[in-house]
Amino acid sequence: MLFAVTDHLKAQFADIAAGERLTVVQARTVLRIYGPVPMRALAARMGYDASNMTGIVDGLESRGLVERKVLPADRRVKHVELTGHGVEVRDRMREQLAEDAPAIGRLDEADRVALHAILSRAVERS
């Protein structure tokens, strides 16, 4: 059942991403850029090897959702940030996540608290 729920959540996220013609990884990346961030730091934030960010950001940049900017203070570093269009897309995805975000999001408060407690115990014992 756990996997049923997480698979369902993943499928819905994939649908939202596809609605913006983004891959899942691209959509996840857009949602995790809060301000200018070096490629490497962004990779670490996503839990990826740095070599992956190049292609992901290439795709987003060619779609006009992000920009790379060389940091003058250290010209090895490139900051990635959302463009105006990128912010629009991010906000649209956030809205859909809040609306559609089904399953868990629609549990009542008591269920959410209980679920959190049980999962915490599960993780502790693992």
Next chain:
Amino acid sequence: MLFAVTDHLKAQFADIAAGERLTVVQARTVLRIYGPVPMRALAARMGYDASNMTGIVDGLESRGLVERKVLPADRRVKHVELTGHGVEVRDRMREQLAEDAPAIGRLDEADRVALHAILSRAVERS
């Protein structure tokens, strides 16, 4: 937290599979062969397109865990079944899943019942 738990369970399954020098998909396949089964039916059981089974079963067959047998009644159909060695590997994996199967497996009865109820409600509303 849900993803933390399922990712954890997946990682442990991957470790068990790796212990038998199987990929995750190969291990999942071995665990879902209960008797002679046509390639296509096995693919459906796993939720895969039929074209995937060929490679998966190729790998298992080259390791001596399964055999393909042409069905005389309909020579288009090939039945896949576990060899003696395949059964050994499957049983070893089952044991490890029962032992290690951590997290969820070690929750007490009350937690398991509550978890199931909450997840059922989550799925209903999604």
Next chain:
DNA sequence: TATTGTTATACTCTATAACTATA
């Protein structure tokens, strides 16, 4: 010498389309 981003490469997982043997 060490670090940033990039490239080249490879492997897993999955799907679609086209092929073959058989029905």
Next chain:
DNA sequence: TATAGTTATAGAGTATAACAATA
């Protein structure tokens, strides 16, 4: 004509190793 299994191919997601530019 339809079905079972296979092949060829492709794309997403990930990692490792080597490289150029910069520090």
